Amino acid sequence: MSGIDILGFCAAFCTTISFLPQAIKVIRSRDTSSLSLAMYSIFTIGVSLWLAYGLYKQDLAMIIANIITLVLATIILATKIVNDVMVKRNNPAQ
Amino acid sequence: MSGIDILGFCAAFCTTISFLPQAIKVIRSRDTSSLSLAMYSIFTIGVSLWLAYGLYKQDLAMIIANIITLVLATIILATKIVNDVMVKRNNPAQ
Structure with missing residues (x-):
């Protein structure tokens, strides 16, 4: 595994795992008042498209x-x- | 531009632009109570690493x-x- 591969792995790990503390906070507090509905709607669509892209490319990571x-x-x-x-x-x- | 290229472009567009409504909401309301500090800390580090990865790969998109x-x-x-x-x-x- 080259240095640039490790950089890519660390980048993917951070952007993937970053949503875990937000999900835990939301589950624990049930407070979503300052979260943007538009953000999570567009983001979820985007991640679904990335998943379809990954499936097409057969890229397991x-x-x-x-x-x-x-x-x-x-x-x-x-x-x-x-x-x-x-x-x-x-x-x-309202 | 092939169908799979368009799929990748749409995926990247959605996951990139999704943070715009959240940033606007935060600027307007100044309310960040239900946002996770850990999420945005880890996510910002991750995006910085992706930027370094893109610079190394000379991938303009x-x-x-x-x-x-x-x-x-x-x-x-x-x-x-x-x-x-x-x-x-x-x-x-506190």
Whole structure:
């Protein structure tokens, strides 16, 4: 494994695993007030497209990294949607 | 441009631009309470490593995408750090 391969691995590891503390925080606190619904919607679509790209290219590292990110982003997005729907139900004027 | 190239472009566009609505939300509301400091710290490091990787590989698309993401992630991270420092100053017992 060359130096540039290690750099790429570290980059992929960081951007993939970074969503874990956000997912844990969301699960624990149930607070998603300052999270952007648009961000997690567009991001989840983007990661799904990256996964499709990785599957087409048969790139195992890309497939695994995007499956992990997709699971974490979906947890955050689903919690955000549930919270926003509940806020609208409780405050129909909003 | 082949179909798979378009798929890759759309994936990169979504995961890059997704941070724009979050950055706008943070700038407008100044609220970062439910954002994870660990997420944006690790993510910003990861994007910096991807930028270094792109520079080494002389991949212009990767360089541009990661510069945009780095700017947006840094805005969010800096606001989060400033807010957390201010909260600690106002509530030293925390």
